[in-house]
Amino acid sequence: MIGLISRLFRRSEPAILDATPRDAVALAAIHALSFPHGWSESEFERLLSDRTVIGHVARASGGAGPAVGFVLSRLVEDEAEILVVAVAPAERGHGLAGRLTHRHLGRLAAFGITRVFLEVDEGNRPARRLYDRAGFRAVGRRAGYYQRPAGDVAALTLRRDLA
Numbered sequence: 001m002i003g004l005i006s007r008l009f010r011r012s013e014p015a016i017l018d019a020t021p022r023d024a025v026a027l028a029a030i031h032a033l034s035f036p037h038g039w040s041e042s043e044f045e046r047l048l049s050d051r052t053v054i055g056h057v058a059r060a061s062g063g064a065g066p067a068v069g070f071v072l073s074r075l076v077e078d079e080a081e082i083l084v085v086a087v088a089p090a091e092r093g094h095g096l097a098g099r100l101t102h103r104h105l106g107r108l109a110a111f112g113i114t115r116v117f118l119e120v121d122e123g124n125r126p127a128r129r130l131y132d133r134a135g136f137r138a139v140g141r142r143a144g145y146y147q148r149p150a151g152d153v154a155a156l157t158l159r160r161d162l163a
Contacts, residue, residue: 014096015063016103019055019070021048026067027057027086034086036148047072047083054111056104058087058096069096071104073116080108082118085130092126101134105162114163121146122154136160 019027024044032038047053058069069087073080082104087097108116118136120127136158145155 012062014058014060014065014068014091016056016058016100017063019048019057019072021045023057023067023070024048027070030067030070030086030088031084033089052076053083054107056100056107058100069100071100073104073108075111075113078112078114080113080116082116085127097130098133101130105134105160109162114161116160116162118158119145119155120158122156128156131158134160
């Protein structure tokens with residue numbers, strides 16, 4: 001009986017699906033909650049319509065619910081740049097960003113991508129842990145890259161080889 005009750009109240013894992021232009025509104029909302037300068041719906045729609053951009057979206061309730069996280073990358077020949085990884089505040093701390101990143105890197109490898117780059121705020125410890133666990137390593141640093149009200153902060157350029 002206890003097993004039945006726990007299954008009834010267990011939170012279902014979000015499903016990770018391919019992102020499409022129809023996801024633009026939801027992704028813009030998550031982005032606005034995650035970053036100081038949110039991207040607009042039209043910016044997301046343009047990105048998701050671009051053939052050089054691929055993305056994944058995590059949807060609650062096994063895929064039937066609202067978007068709760070996403071990742072987007074731009075492809076150039078055999079390289080990719082992760083543009084953004086974001087998870088809704090209520091979903092953070094449950095490993096969703098790691099699952100999104102893992103699925104996304106697998107998809108990039110399937111496209112023949114051999115190297116993946118990204119930039120991350122040097123002081124963003126949760127993001128740096130995520131990328132470290134995903135096998136990324138620092139290959140550069142850009143002083144004053146991110147403008148913040150309290151002062152500009154550096155970005156680390158990270159790289160992961162897939163092949």
